[in-house]
């Protein structure tokens with residue numbers, strides 16, 4: 001398998017099946033490059049969530065090889081995975097907030113796990129809640145929040161610790177268009193700070209809003225590459241999309 005220093009993730013001929021069913025992901029080979037912004041698209045049932053689960057290490061592939069942050073994650077002992085997961089931010093389709101914790105404590109969790117002192121985490125958590133428009137709900141537990149509010153808490157929790165890789169499954173499905181755009185700008189801001197971002201979405205309007213984004217399209221478990229995202233590694237000082245333009249590749 002090709003291995004470049006600094007690649008975030010490399011899949012080599014990966015397949016995934018659930019039980020004895022036919023494969024839902026087939027022959028996936030691609031590399032995610034540091035600092036790039038990817039949209040993962042495809043019809044319902046195409047395999048987007050399954051691919052994201054492989055990316056956030058909730059699922060092992062049935063075949064093939066996956067390297068993440070330079071390590072083979074297939075052969076990695078299970079007890080090393082939690083440390084690895086701390087380098088990821090995940091927005092789950094069903095949010096997965098912790099029921100008995102307030103919005104504030106849900107968002108603070110990644111910082112606490114990383115050992116940030118209480119005195120140092122209050123301001124970043126409050127700022128993040130303000131960004132997602134939830135300052136007034138910071139003491140509320142998830143069951144008393146609307147679906148859109150829960151989604152915003154989930155996003156705030158995923159980005160607060162500035163992960164190296166952010167994986168988000170339909171992260172704007174429950175909010176109105178203005179808030180969707182605001183959340184997208186949050187992802188872009190994080191991306192500018194160096195986080196590689198992968199957002200699964202059906203929403204083509206959202207995709208058009210991020211000018212330097214790259215598209216990975218799944219169709220019945222196979223991956224297509226309409227923008228050359230998976231073929232063109234970035235050159236020093238340039239994004240993959242900048243290189244595509246240089247090479248005359250049309251999206």
Ligand SMILES: Nc1ncnc2c1ncn2[C@@H]1O[C@H](COP(=O)(O)OP(=O)(O)OP(=O)(O)O)[C@@H](O)[C@H]1O
Nearest residue numbers: 018019021024042043044045046047048049050051
């Ligand atoms: N835990 C599971 N056990 C068995 N089959 C599953 C499981 N999870 C997903 N599948 C099947 O795998 C295929 C891909 O599902 P997946 O959820 O990855 O698609 P998706 O593109 O995310 O769909 P959607 O846009 O509707 O969320 C579907 O046929 C689905 O029924």
